[in-house]
Amino acid sequence: MNHVENPAGAAGKDNLWSVITASSVGTLIEWYDFYIFGSLATILSSQFFPHGNPTAAFLSTLATFAAGFIVRPFGALVFGRLGDMIGRKYTFLLTLVLMGGSTFAIGLIPGYDVIGYAAPVLVLLLRLVQGLALGGEYGGAATYVAEHAPANRRGFYTSFIQTTATLGLFLSLGIILLCRYTVGIDSFNHWGWRIPFLLSAVLVVVSIIIRMKMHESPLFAKIRAEGKIVKNPLKESFGKKENLKMVLLALFGATAGQGVIWYTGQFYALSFIQKIMNVEFVQSNYIIALALLIATPFFVVFGGWSDKIGRRNIMLAGMFLGIILYRPIYKQMYKLSDFSLKTEMPEAKTYKTETTMGNAKASARIVKTTDNRYTDGTILREISTQAQNTAGGKEVSAEIKKEVVLPVGSFWMLVLLVAVQVLFVTMVYGPIAAFLVELFPTNIRYTSMSLPYHIGNGVFGGLTPFIAISLTSLPGATPFDGLWYPIGVAALCLIIxxxxxxKTTDQTLNR
Amino acid sequence: MNALRKYLGIIWLLGGILLAAVLTYKAAITLTSTSATTEDYVFWIVIVAIFIPIIIGFILFGFYGMKGEYGSGKLKVES
Known part of the structure; x- marks a missing residue:
């Protein structure tokens, strides 16, 4: 069994914080870039993938699935190999440039109305580049920090990288809400959605300047000086049984379960609040943002704790809690917007009608809003939008939308219930970077850890919303049946x- | 514990084979149906292309488990 040669860490304490800051800021920006596409999916769809057009629908589906499921693991292989051959620093600098460049470019693409099919094709290509870059970024950042950190504090220091995925989501939600508020909803839907994409260029330039000043990882520099760099990291990682079996163990015993817990706590929760509970857009995003803010410090708490009691125990405890508590938590969430349990106040019902003239000649848009109030303060808002031809008084189209506005008490209860789920996320995700880097030797670490991480998160985690929604749409299914997917995957992963x-896994880093 | 790892390895191996068969069958049924849409094609082709290699990995994991590759003394991660 190998023991760590430099328990004090390869970097001094001051230098280590510079390393963590530079790595974390870049990774945070990459996550931000990746999330804004998902958060603005509805607007992007109307701009680039018009409804009723089969080719555009095909490209849209491809952009959704391919970026997360195919390209991320592929990016892990491409950039992992590069990182194990030319070094960590230049590789994750390259991923940052690719991510920032493609995000900025999405913000510049004219809509389908202006350039036709070129618009969705360009968006698809740039989304694929985003997925590729994300696949290469995380492994590099985690490896880079771990290779600078002292052995007995590796979980603590790498946990700062782990906060970036949540903070990236928080940043994307914050910037979207801020832009929406500043320019107004109509302007935001029309052109304001481009601001979060264009802003990425500024963030990326700052991050590149910081990262350019960094040095190569000391452990990688050491193996390069000793001539121990492997010529074919892919063959070494996946062609040799002793490494391949560890890749498989990392995937089925850790990252698959971590991926579903992560996606359930952060994304399925939002989807459930918006689509099943019908909570209003801004309120639902505030709920998630506050829950993330409350729970995020626990990434560092559990990362640091994993240095003392082992990575495995904390990660598996997080999975176990998710398995036994998801259904009670979601049932409690659902109750907050269940109108069969509430008493309506018909006398407090309010109506509002707004009529605006449309762009087309002799057309008008009539929006009727009805607020149904309940004794606990909940409002059920019914918004009926009709487009009418004013010449003949003929209705062209009609749309009815229902949304729920929660009272303060229910709002904070929901924040708490989501924060508990994010707490499970911090348990499984906080220690996992240290766990993964410690499984593999330096000369194949970037390649070997990136693939199971991105399959676990991109495939098992990324599929959570789709599979969960499919399960809830089965005949006779309840709104909670979608949870059987993350519960099942997490249970399998827990057993494995x-x-x-x-026990603990801290012996391999200096190999 | 080593015996349990081996027995479970057999379950993973057989479960993986079963899962691969069910997935392929389900994809074939959906895609040969007359009501299959473009989205169905993209979804199922991506799912099969991604999950079959993962399932092969799971079968291999079961095989290694069955052969005792994750037994005490054989793992680098043991302390």
Whole structure:
């Protein structure tokens, strides 16, 4: 068994914080770039993928699925190989440039109305570049920090990288809400949505300047000086049984379960609040943002704790809590907007009608809003939008939307219930960077850890909303049946982790 | 514990084979149906292309488990 040669860490304490800051800021920006596309999916769809057009629908579906599921693991292979051959620093600098450049470019693409099919094709290509870059970024950042950190504090220091995925989501939600508020909803839907994309260029330039000043990882520099760099990291990682079996263990015993817990706590929760509970857009985003803010410090708490009691125990405890508590938590969430449990106040019902003239000749848009109030303060808002031809008084189209506005008490209860789920996320995600880097030797670390991480998160985690929604749409299904997917994957991962992973995992870093 | 790892390895191996068969069958049924849409094609082709290699990995994991590759003394991660 190898022991760590430099327990004090390869970097001094001051230098280590510079390393963490430079790595975390870049990774945070990459996550921000990746999330704004998802958060603005509805607007992007109307700009680039018009409804009723089969080719555009095909490209839209491809952009959704391919970026997350195919390209991310592929990016892990491409950039992992590069990182193990030319070094960590230049590789994750390259991923940052690719991510920032493609995000900025999406903000510049004219809509489908202006350039036709070129618009969705360009968006698809740039989204693929985003997925590729994200696939290469995380492994580099985690490896880079771990290779600078002292052995006994590796979980603590790498946990700062782990906060970036949540903070990136928080940043994207914050900037979107701020832009929406500043320019107004109509302007935001028309052109304001481009601001979060264009802003990425500024963030990326700042991050590149910081990262340019960094030095190569000391452990990588050491193996390069010793001539121990492997010529074919892919063959070494996946062609040799002793490494391949660790890649498989990392995937099925840790990252698959971590991925579903992560996506359930952060994304399925939002989807459930918006689509099943019908909570109003801004309120639902505030709920998620506040929950993320409350729980995020726990990434560092659990990362640091994993240095003392082992990575495995904390990660598996997070999975176990998700398995037993998801259904009670979601049932409690659902109750907050269940109108069969509330008493309506018909006398407090309010109506509002707004009529605006449309761009087309002799057309008008009539929006009727009805607020149904309940004794606990909940408002059920019914918004009926009709487009009419004023010449003949004929209705062209009609749309009815229902949304729920929660009272303060229910709002904070929902924040708490989501924060508990994010707490499970911090348990599984906080220690996992240290766990993964410690499984593999330096000369194949970037490649070997990136693939299971991106399959676990991109495939198992990324599929959570789709599979969960499919399960809830089955005949006779309840709104909570979608949870069987993350519960099932996490349960399998928990069993494998308990049986096959042994105690702490901190012996391999200097190999 | 080593015996349990081996027995579970057999379950993972057989479960993986079963899962691959069910997935392929489900994809074939959906895509040969007359009501299959473009979205169905993209979804199922991506799912099969991504999950079959993962399932092969799971079968391999089961095989290694069955052969005792994750037994005490054989893992680098053991302390």
């Amino acid at each position: 982790g308990l049986v096959y992973i042994n």
